[in-house]
Amino acid sequence: MDEVKRIQQLKKEKNAxxxxxxxxxxxxxxxxxxxxxxxxxxxxxxxxxxxxxxxxGVDFMAESAAILNPDKTVxxxxxxxxxxxxxxxxxxxxxxxKEKYPKAAVVCYVNxxxxxxxxxxICCTSANAVKVVNALPEDEILFVPDRNLALFVASQTNKKxxxxxxxxxxxxxxxxxxxxxxxxxxxxxxxxxxPECRPDVVEIADQVLSTAGMLKYAxxxxxxxxxxxxxxxxxxxxxxxxxxxTFIPATSYVVCPNMKMNTLGSIIRxxxxxxxxxxxxxxxxxxxxxxxxxxxxxxxxx
Ligand code: 13P
Ligand code: SF4
Numbered sequence: 059m060d061e062v063k064r065i066q067q068l069k070k071e072k073n074a075x076x077x078x079x080x081x082x083x084x085x086x087x088x089x090x091x092x093x094x095x096x097x098x099x100x101x102x103x104x105x106x107x108x109x110x111x112x113x114x115g116v117d118f119m120a121e122s123a124a125i126l127n128p129d130k131t132v133x134x135x136x137x138x139x140x141x142x143x144x145x146x147x148x149x150x151x152x153x154x155x156k157e158k159y160p161k162a163a164v165v166c167y168v169n170x171x172x173x174x175x176x177x178x179x180i181c182c183t184s185a186n187a188v189k190v191v192n193a194l195p196e197d198e199i200l201f202v203p204d205r206n207l208a209l210f211v212a213s214q215t216n217k218k219x220x221x222x223x224x225x226x227x228x229x230x231x232x233x234x235x236x237x238x239x240x241x242x243x244x245x246x247x248x249x250x251x252x253p254e255c256r257p258d259v260v261e262i263a264d265q266v267l268s269t270a271g272m273l274k275y276a277x278x279x280x281x282x283x284x285x286x287x288x289x290x291x292x293x294x295x296x297x298x299x300x301x302x303x304t305f306i307p308a309t310s311y312v313v314c315p316n317m318k319m320n321t322l323g324s325i326i327r328x329x330x331x332x333x334x335x336x337x338x339x340x341x342x343x344x345x346x347x348x349x350x351x352x353x354x355x356x357x358x359x360x
Contacts, residue, residue, distance in 0.1 A: 061322040065089050068329035075108035076325065077123070079115035080269040081291035081317040086114050089322065093295065095270035096122075096168045097183040097358055100350065103127055112328050113336075114320040116141040121172045124336040125346045132336045135324035139316045141169050143254075146224030147203035149173040155200060159220060163196035166349065167204045169226075172338045174202065176345035181353040184253050185268035188214045189359030206230075210253040210260055228314040229254035232287050234262055236309040240285045244306055247283035250275065255287050259308075263287070271360040276300055289314045 059067075069076065077099050078090035087093045092102045096119060103111060103123035110131045113120035118141055120134040152174055156164060166178035167187070175181055182190035188211050191199055197217050201208035203224030212219035232255050241247065250272045251263035260266055265275055269292050276284055276296055286292060287308040296305045327333065338346070 061326060062089055064326055065322065065329070068326065072110050072329055073108055074110035074112055074329060075106050076112045076114060077102055077106075078320075079119060079291075079317065080273070080295060081289040081314055082114050082320060083291070083318055084294040085322055086320055086325070087291075087294055089325065090114060095183065095185055095268045097185040097268065098270050099123070100126065100168070100183075100354060103130075103132075104354070106130075110329075110332075112325055114325065115139070116144075116316050118144045118169055118171065120336045121338060122168055122175075122350060124338055125172055125175070125343050125350055128343065131332065133328045133332065134334050134336055135321075135328040136319040137334045139319040141226075141316060143167075143203060143224050143226045144169045144171055147171075147174050147222060149177055152177050152202060155202075155222070159198060159200050161196065162198040162200040162220060163194050164200045164202065165191055165194070166202050167207055168350075168353075170203060172342050172346045175349045176342045178202070178349045179352070180356075181349045182356075183268060183353070185271055186353070186356055186359035187211050187253070190353060190356050191215050191217055191219070193356050204254060206256060206260070207253045209257050210266060226254040226314075228289055228312055229287075230256060231311050232256070232259050232308050234258045237262055237285055237287060240306050240308060244283050244285065244304075246281065247285045247304075247306060248279060248281045249285045250287065252288035259287055267360060272296070273299065274360075276303065276305070288312065289317065291317060 076090040078093045112133045116139045124132040164178040200220045202222035205221040208221030248264045283304045285306050
């Protein structure tokens, strides 16, 4: 039996749903029940009636699904699919920083471990970071762990933003020169940039958007060409959903190796063997859920 048919069969047997991030391999996206950005995936995890969620993404995404759904089994097909940015902050280092800024609210990007979410006032994603910050009563915000996203938010709000020094090694590879070189060949193209990019890349963007924001924008825009400054996996959906438009990657090096670990084979193994189950200690889960629930209440910003 081919892999796709086997996955469909196992999904029925297990009452399972497959959620996939926009950076997953094309064949993994095609077999998923829902493909989206971090915000959309969190929403979907809550609204699904399936008893098992196979999460094709990285560790913090599967953890968020498990935090929000204590009664569901959440499986991460590849345990080594871990976001390096999420590993750039620990609960102990955050506790020390919080002592330095006792009046600041802690806004944590979803790209964090559950233990860091548990110490935060509210989570955000790239789709609602500015809206989340502006929704808070505090004027001082400790923004963790992505300094590029923090700096982008700082440029969009009057509040004082204290950035953490983490970053996404994949988005960090994109340089302004890469984008400008493509612009020379495609002068009419619109430049869509993910806010995890360096500030000098964000500065030359026509639009700064989450992955789902880019998909929505590209569909609605009258432009025929777009330079895309984010992980290459997004091009699969951009091209599939907009056959008449051209999407040019800012550079061909922007691959997140962690996002690419999940395969059709590992989804089959996950469903057959119930692996790898994500478990969060209950005291941490309850506190982290508060921060995620608050974020979901604020909604999308784009
Ligand atoms: P979004 O899809 O939420 O924009 O996330 C980008 C990302 O890097 C997730 O790891
Ligand atoms: Fe983490 Fe960057 Fe990969 Fe997203 S693209 S999972 S932020 S390393």
